[in-house]
Amino acid sequence: MMIRPYGDTLNDGAVQMSFTLPVAHSAKADEAAILYTKKLGFKEVEVVHSNPLSDEFTFFVVYGKTDISIDYDKVEVEEVEKSLDFYGVNNFIKENIKRNIVVVGACSGSDAHTVGIDAIMNMKGFDQHYGLERYPMIDAFNLGAQIPNEDLIKKAVELNADAILISQIVTQKEVHIQNLTNFIELLEAEGLRSKMVVCAGGPRIGNKLALELGYDAGFGRGTYPEDVASFIVEKMHERGVNN
Amino acid sequence: MTKSKLNLDANKIAKARELSKQIAAPVQKYIEKHTTVAIERSTLRMIGADGIDSDGVPIPNKIVNQIGENICYGATKYYINALLKKGLTPDELNKEIGNGLDITKLDFVDFSYIEEKAKELVETFATKVKANVAYREEKVNKYKEAENSPLLYLIVATGNIYEDVKQAQAAAKQGADVIAVIRTTGQSLLDFVPYGPTTEGFGGTYATQENFKIMRKALDETGEATGKYIRLVNYCSGLCMPEIAVMGALERLDMMLNDSMYGILFRDINMYRTFVDQKFSRMINSFAGIVINSGEDNYLTTSDAVEKAYTVTASQFINERFAYESGLPAKLMGLGHAFEMNPDIKNGFLLEMAQAQMASEIFPEAPLKYMPPTKYMTGDIFKGLAMNTLFNFIAKSTNQGILLLGMLTEAIHTPFMQDRFLGVANAKYVLNNIADFSDDIEYKKDGIMQTRARTVLDETIEFLEEINKVDLFEAIEGKMFAEISRPKNGGKGLEGVAEKAADYYNPFYTYLENELNIAKGN
Numbered sequence: 001m002m003i004r005p006y007g008d009t010l011n012d013g014a015v016q017m018s019f020t021l022p023v024a025h026s027a028k029a030d031e032a033a034i035l036y037t038k039k040l041g042f043k044e045v046e047v048v049h050s051n052p053l054s055d056e057f058t059f060f061v062v063y064g065k066t067d068i069s070i071d072y073d074k075v076e077v078e079e080v081e082k083s084l085d086f087y088g089v090n091n092f093i094k095e096n097i098k099r100n101i102v103v104v105g106a107c108s109g110s111d112a113h114t115v116g117i118d119a120i121m122n123m124k125g126f127d128q129h130y131g132l133e134r135y136p137m138i139d140a141f142n143l144g145a146q147i148p149n150e151d152l153i154k155k156a157v158e159l160n161a162d163a164i165l166i167s168q169i170v171t172q173k174e175v176h177i178q179n180l181t182n183f184i185e186l187l188e189a190e191g192l193r194s195k196m197v198v199c200a201g202g203p204r205i206g207n208k209l210a211l212e213l214g215y216d217a218g219f220g221r222g223t224y225p226e227d228v229a230s231f232i233v234e235k236m237h238e239r240g241v242n243n
Numbered sequence: 244m245t246k247s248k249l250n251l252d253a254n255k256i257a258k259a260r261e262l263s264k265q266i267a268a269p270v271q272k273y274i275e276k277h278t279t280v281a282i283e284r285s286t287l288r289m290i291g292a293d294g295i296d297s298d299g300v301p302i303p304n305k306i307v308n309q310i311g312e313n314i315c316y317g318a319t320k321y322y323i324n325a326l327l328k329k330g331l332t333p334d335e336l337n338k339e340i341g342n343g344l345d346i347t348k349l350d351f352v353d354f355s356y357i358e359e360k361a362k363e364l365v366e367t368f369a370t371k372v373k374a375n376v377a378y379r380e381e382k383v384n385k386y387k388e389a390e391n392s393p394l395l396y397l398i399v400a401t402g403n404i405y406e407d408v409k410q411a412q413a414a415a416k417q418g419a420d421v422i423a424v425i426r427t428t429g430q431s432l433l434d435f436v437p438y439g440p441t442t443e444g445f446g447g448t449y450a451t452q453e454n455f456k457i458m459r460k461a462l463d464e465t466g467e468a469t470g471k472y473i474r475l476v477n478y479c480s481g482l483c484m485p486e487i488a489v490m491g492a493l494e495r496l497d498m499m500l501n502d503s504m505y506g507i508l509f510r511d512i513n514m515y516r517t518f519v520d521q522k523f524s525r526m527i528n529s530f531a532g533i534v535i536n537s538g539e540d541n542y543l544t545t546s547d548a549v550e551k552a553y554t555v556t557a558s559q560f561i562n563e564r565f566a567y568e569s570g571l572p573a574k575l576m577g578l579g580h581a582f583e584m585n586p587d588i589k590n591g592f593l594l595e596m597a598q599a600q601m602a603s604e605i606f607p608e609a610p611l612k613y614m615p616p617t618k619y620m621t622g623d624i625f626k627g628l629a630m631n632t633l634f635n636f637i638a639k640s641t642n643q644g645i646l647l648l649g650m651l652t653e654a655i656h657t658p659f660m661q662d663r664f665l666g667v668a669n670a671k672y673v674l675n676n677i678a679d680f681s682d683d684i685e686y687k688k689d690g691i692m693q694t695r696a697r698t699v700l701d702e703t704i705e706f707l708e709e710i711n712k713v714d715l716f717e718a719i720e721g722k723m724f725a726e727i728s729r730p731k732n733g734g735k736g737l738e739g740v741a742e743k744a745a746d747y748y749n750p751f752y753t754y755l756e757n758e759l760n761i762a763k764g765n
Binding site for chain 1: 428511617660664735
């Protein structure tokens, strides 16, 4: 089935657009907006509104019609695994785990850069994505920077942690690999590895590397708090953790 | 002043103020007995300590590190002593310190010389700041007519100060009265202020004195060209609250985001550190005529705006109290709140309007800062624009002082140039179209809005009573604010707090206390 945008008649191909051009507002600018929209492949182009934004910029509202259509039957989508959002994570915990979960995070070893762990854990979060501290169903403890691995484990035990997050920003001379490996070895020696969800994060840490090192997951650049939270709660559920 | 629409009980308002005073009292006691590394660095900056060494360490940090535990005596006397001993100007001394001079190793001159020199240095600082205040007053008065009411506040956040300048100038030309330069993520957690002009940041631009200067100059130019005084905003929050205040005072910023508890709750900065720092920062802001903006909107992005409305009002009372304790007059208190109710709520608009009107009646002289919807903004820009229109309507009809313009593309991307234009156009339409609505309207007696305001005020008093039962430190630890617990000795920056010695010396602090008429020891 071939389809096109619908205005008020099937297959009329009507599209509304708005954009800014870096030129002063004038009749010439309006004409430029029309010609540009035609170049995009539209016909019957109309600038219905234009307005100066400054001496050098003009804003346009434009309508046009297009002949381009698409065969809807040939559209395929890949089902991507989407993280739960803030509300989704909290509801998931309420429904499936039925108690608050405890997450402990730190920049362990010699790393003094808390920007990553803070972005994930601080209330404020970053880029409009709330940090784990803001999740009502998560008790989040951000221990900060330069926490020895031994202390991190001790604290996690004390707090009855369900998950541990380790952030590593500094990767000079592969110092992060040594530190991350050391942490997992200590955790295994204490017999705690299987009791906790353990994640590594940092700009140069990918999921593949983390899995190789014995972590449950690795989170790199572009990770938001809800990505980490979703992973933790789903992993806990998968392992049959409750109460 | 317009007469009350909500018919609030004046005794209850007075009671909430009294409770806030009681809540703040033990905190003030603590504040008086302590100094912090940030306060000492601020004082050094007031004297003239500035610049960085070859490793990029700011000179004020270097000095405070040299002094170490002895900051309990105040850093001032070490620096002034070095000026006298070496016979140098502050600029020359900064260079020497940058090259490795340890000023704590110098013998002390007679203290009377230090006191005498201090007088001169305090005067130099005060003269500069007073000139800034006078300049601002003159321009504000001259261009009063061109100003919007409420003031229209727009944000730029490119990370590059030179790009920020372009966007800020365009925004000012489009009609903004106030430009805020968003700070780069995480600067609030740095225990130093970066130096020089910066061109890289994440989600914002570093707050540095040079960046302040660059933006100030640009906005003054645009202001003169458009016949307006364009106000400049930055962030006086985090671990360097008072230092940023000094820079703002020197570079003539006009507003500062400056909350007494925001850093504790939302940035996990130690509570003792924050309380001690916020006072000095507010003293400086007050002296420099800078309007503070408090951060109550943050409570509502965490908690439900209907259920937890009282936390906003309570925080406004507490912020007001701490501001008064710092000598800050009501006309400089941009107490915050936000339009964050779920748009699906029946009569949500009435509840929002009652809340905004209540703030305006309780704090009639304060230029209230009203924040736009963010939490329930989606990719539906058309719905977003409609929500922003209702938000603008409430801002104008309840006499808010500062209107942070909503962006229809909130939750999608940092604003395009056209998004800001549409934000300004929307606000201007509403401001003009309902210009005298507030004067012309009364609220129904015991109607939805009056009842709502009464309920929230009652809940506020109840909440303040609960806080007062334990004390503010315990209340914060006990999760009473923003549903988060902050342990008294937890968070960042506690190691930077020091108890003052009996002969602690800070002539700048004392000068400001006198100038601002701050009563001590109550």
